[in-house]
Each structure stands twice: as C-alpha cells, then as structure tokens.
Amino acid sequence: MTRAKVVDRATRILDAGGPDALTLSRVARELGVRPPSLFDHIEGLPGLLRALRIRSFEAQTELLRAAAVGRSEDDALRAVALAYRGFTTAHPGLYRISVRTYVGDAPEVQRAAGALLSAFLEILRGYAIAEDELVHAARFARGALHGFLTLEAEGGFGLATNVDASFERTVDAICRALGTWTSPIGGWSSASTARGRPSRPRRARMRSAELGR
Amino acid sequence: MTRAKVVDRATRILDAGGPDALTLSRVARELGVRPPSLFDHIEGLPGLLRALRIRSFEAQTELLRAAAVGRSEDDALRAVALAYRGFTTAHPGLYRISVRTYVGDAPEVQRAAGALLSAFLEILRGYAIAEDELVHAARFARGALHGFLTLEAEGGFGLATNVDASFERTVDAICRALGTWTSPIGGWSSASTARGRPSRPRRARMRSAELGR
DNA sequence: GGATATTTCCTAACTATATTAGGTTGGGTT
DNA sequence: AACCCAACCTAATATAGTTAGGAAATATCC
Numbered sequence: 273m274t275r276a277k278v279v280d281r282a283t284r285i286l287d288a289g290g291p292d293a294l295t296l297s298r299v300a301r302e303l304g305v306r307p308p309s310l311f312d313h314i315e316g317l318p319g320l321l322r323a324l325r326i327r328s329f330e331a332q333t334e335l336l337r338a339a340a341v342g343r344s345e346d347d348a349l350r351a352v353a354l355a356y357r358g359f360t361t362a363h364p365g366l367y368r369i370s371v372r373t374y375v376g377d378a379p380e381v382q383r384a385a386g387a388l389l390s391a392f393l394e395i396l397r398g399y400a401i402a403e404d405e406l407v408h409a410a411r412f413a414r415g416a417l418h419g420f421l422t423l424e425a426e427g428g429f430g431l432a433t434n435v436d437a438s439f440e441r442t443v444d445a446i447c448r449a450l451g452t453w454t455s456p457i458g459g460w461s462s463a464s465t466a467r468g469r470p471s472r473p474r475r476a477r478m479r480s481a482e483l484g485r
Numbered sequence: 486m487t488r489a490k491v492v493d494r495a496t497r498i499l500d501a502g503g504p505d506a507l508t509l510s511r512v513a514r515e516l517g518v519r520p521p522s523l524f525d526h527i528e529g530l531p532g533l534l535r536a537l538r539i540r541s542f543e544a545q546t547e548l549l550r551a552a553a554v555g556r557s558e559d560d561a562l563r564a565v566a567l568a569y570r571g572f573t574t575a576h577p578g579l580y581r582i583s584v585r586t587y588v589g590d591a592p593e594v595q596r597a598a599g600a601l602l603s604a605f606l607e608i609l610r611g612y613a614i615a616e617d618e619l620v621h622a623a624r625f626a627r628g629a630l631h632g633f634l635t636l637e638a639e640g641g642f643g644l645a646t647n648v649d650a651s652f653e654r655t656v657d658a659i660c661r662a663l664g665t666w667t668s669p670i671g672g673w674s675s676a677s678t679a680r681g682r683p684s685r686p687r688r689a690r691m692r693s694a695e696l697g698r
Numbered sequence: 699g700g701a702t703a704t705t706t707c708c709t710a711a712c713t714a715t716a717t718t719a720g721g722t723t724g725g726g727t728t
Numbered sequence: 729a730a731c732c733c734a735a736c737c738t739a740a741t742a743t744a745g746t747t748a749g750g751a752a753a754t755a756t757c758c
Contacts, residue, residue: 419632
C-alpha cells in the first residue's frame with residue numbers, strides 16, 4: 273500500500289462515479305484496508321483531494337505541452353484542443369476536480385495550476401498579439417475551451433446531437449478570434465477586424481431579484 | 486416555516502460559504518428548527534439541491550431574457566454577458582450548483598435547464614447564421630461565456646489583474662466570432678472570414694498516461 | 699545478529715451528517 | 729365537539745471522517 277496506489281484508486285473512483293462517489297471509506301474498502309489506515313499515506317480527505325488536483329493539473333500541463341510541440345498558432349491550438357477533449361473524456365472526474373478551489377488552496381496546488389496557465393500562454397505567443405493583450409487572449413481561449421468541455425461533460429448541451437461538429441466549430445471560432453485580436457485603442461494585430469469594433473458596452477445594471485432572502 | 490424560506494436560506498448559505506457549507510443541519514440551525522423538521526418541506530438533501538438548481542436555471546433564464554429584450558446581435562449579447570457576470574458575482578454558489586448534473590437529473594430540472602438553453606438560442610437568431618449552424622454557435626457562445634465566468638469564480642485566472650478588461654475582450658471576441666460564423670462547406674454568413682478556414686484538424690491520438698491505475 | 703526505530707496496519711471511540719419512525723400540538727374544518 | 733392535518737418534536741440508525749493508541753512487520757544501525 274503506497275500513497276500512489278491510494279491516489280490511483282481514488283482517481284478511478286472519481287472518473288467512474290463522479291465526485292460524490294469518492295469517499296475514504298470506499299477507497300479503503302477497494303484497497304482492502306480500513307479507513308484509518310489511509311491516514312498514514314494521505315492527510316485525510318482534504319489531502320487526497322489536494323493530491324488529485326495536483327495530479328490533474330500536472331497531467332493537463334504535460335498533455336498541453338506534448339500536443340503543442342512542433343506546431344504553432346492555429347495548428348497548435350487545434351492539437352491542444354483535441355488533446356484536452358481527449359483528457360476530459362478519459363478522465364471526467366479528474367478534470368472536474370481541477371476546476372474549483374484554485375484560490376485559497378495549498379501552495380503546491382497553486383503551483384501546479386500556475387504551470388498549466390503559463391503553458392497555455394506559451395502557445396498563444398505564436399499569434400500576432402501584443403504582449404499586454406496576451407493575458408486577455410489566453411483567458412478568452414482557455415475559458416472558451418474550458419466552458420465547452422465542462423458543459424459537454426455535464427451534459428449541459430441537452431440532446432447530444434453533433435457535439436463533435438460543435439467542437440470543431442468552436443475551435444474554429446477561437447482560432448478566428450485569436451487571429452483577429454484587437455486592442456481596445458486601435459488596430460494592433462496584422463489583419464484588420466472584419467466588423468470593426470462595435471460600441472463599448474455600457475454598464476448595464478442588474479437586479480438580483482429576490483434570490484437568497 | 487415554508488418551503489420557500491428553506492430554499493432562501495439554503496441559497497444564502499450556498500452563496501456565502503460554497504457547496505461544502507450547505508448542510509441540512511446548518512439550514513435547520515439557522516432557521517431555528519431541528520433537521521428532521523425540514524423533511525416536511527423538502528425531500529431531503531437531494532430535494533433541496535434539486536430545488537436550488539431549478540431556482541438557479543430559472544433566475545438565469547429570466548435574467549437573460551430581460552437583458553436581451555429590445556436589443557439584437559452584438560448589443561444583445563453584450564447586455565446578456567454583463568447580466569450573466571452580474572449573476573455569477575452576486576450568486577456564485579447558486580451559479581455553481583447549476584453546473585453539473587444536467588444529465589440524469591429530475592425532469593423538472595431538465596426542463597428548467599432546457600428553457601435556459603432555448604432562451605440563449607433565441608438571442609443568436611439575430612445573427613446571420615444558418616439554422617443548422619445555430620446550435621453550434623450557441624454552444625460556442627455559451628461555452629465561452631460560461632468558461633470565463635467559471636474560471637473567474639474559481640480564481641482560475643491566478644492574480645486577478647485586469648479581469649474586467651479580459652471580460653470585455655472576451656465578449657468582443659465572441660461577437661467577432663459570431664459575426665464571421667462559417668459553415669464547414671462554404672461561406673454562408675454575410676462577411677467573409679478573415680483568415681479563411683485552415684486545414685481540418687487531424688484526429689490526434691492521446692495517451693492517458695498512467696492515470697487511474 | 700540482535701536491539702531499535704520506523705512503517706503500516708489495526709481496533710476503539712468520537713463527531714457530524716442525513717434520514718426514518720413515530721409522537722405531540724395547535725389551528726382550522728365539518 | 730370531534731376531527732384532521734400541518735409542522736414541529738424526540739429517539740434511533742447508518743455512514744463518513746477523524747483521532748488515539750496499540751501490534752506486527754520491516755528496515756536500520758551498532
């Protein structure tokens with residue numbers, strides 16, 4: 273019984289049964305030991321979750337780097353997107369657990385998350401995007417990819433008609449947006465924007481209705 | 486003590502303390518009753534979560550409709566995006582809980598989720614996008630919005646430098662992509678694409694490494 | 699090789715949570 | 729006045745996580 277085996281088994285349970293299925297009792301049962309025995313290898317449930325998050329971030333980072341090597345711009349982004357989708361499909365639970373609790377988490381987790389972030393930034397460096405716009409572009413691209421995959425994993429697309437095609441179109445759209453990235457002041461990037469830049473959104477006020485009290 | 490009060494209090498706890506803070510014990514304590522008393526108003530914890538998800542979807546749907554009324558295309562999308570961000574900021578817990586568990590959930594929850602989906606589709610109808618492309622465009626737009634807001638809410642952007650600007654850029658990027666939406670066959674929409682349509686991504690194979698065993 | 703230290707598992711016990719069963723009470727109805 | 733039922737209660741059970749402390753196996757050191 274080693275720490276790695278505990279985390280391995282937890283990963284399997286997580287991927288197969290979702291977050292609610294993962295309990296120390298179950299991990300212990302499947303490993304043939306009693307729950308308290310796990311505490312000699314992980315620091316309780318929080319420690320196990322921490323280990324899983326780190327594993328998830330590291331896997332994603334490596335994946336991303338491997339997919340991008342030797343490619344650039346749209347080519348790199350497409351490869352990364354495909355690899356990412358492969359990951360969320362193969363390890364839905366592990367992916368999910370990496371979302372949530374970046375902030376306030378242990379330094380090691382923060383570090384793993386940071387590595388993923390910078391790997392992503394690296395890929396976007398191929399595009400003709402001003403340095404101070406890069407972070408915005410990265411947030412957009414990562415968010416778009418992440419949002420699609422999350423919704424897909426959660427079944428948020430309702431009837432699963434043609435999700436593959438939707439994904440291709442989504443990646444295309446991201447590439448298109450990155451290829452025509454603009455600064456808010458004037459045109460920066462090589463290509464001119466297709467439809468200019470429509471009026472700045474005026475701050476709309478929202479009512480939070482009678483939710484929560 | 487009414488059902489509505491239970492759900493209200495649960496919403497507050499959820500928004501203030503996150504998913505882990507929400508327990509029946511706590512709801513009961515804050516309402517001045519004992520836990521079993523709650524069972525006369527909700528069907529246990531699963532029932533409470535169900536009610537919360539429904540409330541979340543309904544709130545989002547109404548919000549979206551209200552923001553879009555009287556506007557179209559980019560104008561509508563910008564307003565919707567702002568309203569959405571306002572919602573996730575005001576009710577992070579309630580928003581979170583709507584993500585996850587679409588599939589396999591109770592019919593009422595499915596219905597509430599479906600209403601949100603179709604409201605979103607309605608907004609995109611203003612764009613010059615072919616009918617059979619609409620669903621793809623909606624998945625992209627919703628995913629991008631959702632992904633950004635999720636990452637922001639989870640602190641996934643690391644140092645919170647200029648997230649407001651990132652959001653504006655992201656909404657711009659979504660508008661741009663929708664304005665230049667293409668069909669995979671040929672040009673459909675009004676504007677021609679800025680950078681043509683690069684080679685179809687070839688299915689990359691991924692290794693799932695030694696994760697989960 | 700034998701004494702010792704460390705690792706790894708165990709049982710026992712405690713806490714919190716969700717949940718069921720069944721009792722009490724008071725307001726409103728016939 | 730008798731009744732019903734809505735809304736609360738106490739008591740009890742099951743499961744999860746966790747701590748304390750002990751026993752056995754394994755590694756380490758003289």
